[in-house]
Amino acid sequence: MDRVVLKGITWDHSRGIVPLQAAAQRFSERHSDVAVLWEKRSLQDFADYSIEKLTESYDLLIIDHPWAGSASVTKCVLPLNEYLPEEFLKTLQAHSVGASHDSYAYDGRQWALAIDAATPVASMRPDLLAQQEVPAPQTWEEVMAIAEKGKAAAPAIPIDLLMNFYTFCQAHGGGLFENGEVINTMTGVAALNTMKAFYSLLDHRFFSMNPIAVAETMSQSDDYWYCPFAYGYSNYSRRHYSRQLLIYADVAAFNGKSLQTTLGGTGIAVSAYSSHPSVAVDFAQFVCTPEWQGTEYILTGGQPGYDFGYDDMVNNRVCNGFFKNTRSTLEKAYVRPRYHGYLHFQDAGGFYIQEYLKGNIPSPQTVLTKLNTLYSESLKPEAIL
Numbered sequence: 001m002d003r004v005v006l007k008g009i010t011w012d013h014s015r016g017i018v019p020l021q022a023a024a025q026r027f028s029e030r031h032s033d034v035a036v037l038w039e040k041r042s043l044q045d046f047a048d049y050s051i052e053k054l055t056e057s058y059d060l061l062i063i064d065h066p067w068a069g070s071a072s073v074t075k076c077v078l079p080l081n082e083y084l085p086e087e088f089l090k091t092l093q094a095h096s097v098g099a100s101h102d103s104y105a106y107d108g109r110q111w112a113l114a115i116d117a118a119t120p121v122a123s124m125r126p127d128l129l130a131q132q133e134v135p136a137p138q139t140w141e142e143v144m145a146i147a148e149k150g151k152a153a154a155p156a157i158p159i160d161l162l163m164n165f166y167t168f169c170q171a172h173g174g175g176l177f178e179n180g181e182v183i184n185t186m187t188g189v190a191a192l193n194t195m196k197a198f199y200s201l202l203d204h205r206f207f208s209m210n211p212i213a214v215a216e217t218m219s220q221s222d223d224y225w226y227c228p229f230a231y232g233y234s235n236y237s238r239r240h241y242s243r244q245l246l247i248y249a250d251v252a253a254f255n256g257k258s259l260q261t262t263l264g265g266t267g268i269a270v271s272a273y274s275s276h277p278s279v280a281v282d283f284a285q286f287v288c289t290p291e292w293q294g295t296e297y298i299l300t301g302g303q304p305g306y307d308f309g310y311d312d313m314v315n316n317r318v319c320n321g322f323f324k325n326t327r328s329t330l331e332k333a334y335v336r337p338r339y340h341g342y343l344h345f346q347d348a349g350g351f352y353i354q355e356y357l358k359g360n361i362p363s364p365q366t367v368l369t370k371l372n373t374l375y376s377e378s379l380k381p382e383a384i385l
Contacts, residue, residue: 114305158350
């Protein structure tokens with residue numbers, strides 16, 4: 001019998017590829033006639049490159065949940081509910097961290113399993129805060145006080161600004177993507193002005209940094225004490241991963257209520273064009289089993305979308321409490337729209353927010369008009385895709 005070779009594509013970070021390589025090694029040890037080979041692409045390519053194209057070349061794909069609506073239209077990945085045992089899926093759903101599992105369900109089908117969970121959470125250098133006798137911020141006012149000292153960091157590339165715009169719209173009491181607009185004008189203006197007050201205090205180099213770059217900067221230098229929100233990476237809270245440890249925590253309160261950040265993470269999907277769909281589904285199931293997610297997946301650098309290992313003392317000791325410290329924020333994270341066409345809006349929307357924060361667009365109302373135009377276009381995917 002010829003050996004089955006599966007190809008997978010994931011994103012280029014220790015959190016994204018190492019746990020999958022470890023799972024592939026163990027899967028092959030248990031199935032000697034199967035090899036699972038993982039390739040990686042940059043975080044930007046992960047956001048930009050067409051999943052539909054990738055399904056033509058790869059059996060297994062790590063995807064972002066806003067693509068679920070497109071999957072339901074293009075059918076280029078398998079509906080896993082038709083291939084996996086119902087009891088297994090029920091177990092995963094019951095142990096989902098927040099909305100991670102359901103975020104990959106759309107139009108009555110499960111297009112991926114939540115292999116990874118993340119949302120913007122706070123991170124800090126406790127050693128530097130202690131030196132300055134500054135407590136970890138609990139309120140937005142305390143965050144701003146650190147920013148005013150020039151010691152706050154935050155990712156500010158367009159996609160992260162858009163995710164944080166959603167956060168501040170909700171913090172100001174608005175509902176997103178209702179009544180034919182992204183957000184009502186009064187709430188949107190308030191959100192943008194709150195963001196501008198904060199980002200105007202940050203070094204402009206953060207406008208070119210994603211969450212990984214911010215974590216690297218905070219852990220490799222002593223320039224910054226605190227980041228109020230960036231997608232969490234437990235790797236940086238593990239000893240010897242970087243020069244200095246980052247400790248992660250739930251986000252601060254804004255007007256007396258914790259900020260609601262925007263769900264990220266990734267899911268594992270199986271290409272509809274795979275020559276070995278049953279084997280690929282078997283691997284997806286293996287890497288999401290409670291036994292693997294709760295132990296080896298975490299210990300090899302992962303952040304599971306299921307909570308099997310979140311309360312484990314060993315896992316939390318390895319990560320200096322990462323899972324316990326951030327779970328509250330993750331459990332209530334906002335799920336982005338997932339309709340076919342939404343990614344057109346997401347890909348471009350953050351640019352206008354960044355231009356406003358840089359001072360290149362003078363009016364917040366202009367930003368909202370641009371966002372609403374993009375939103376309207378995205379509802380007509382046949383015209384843009």
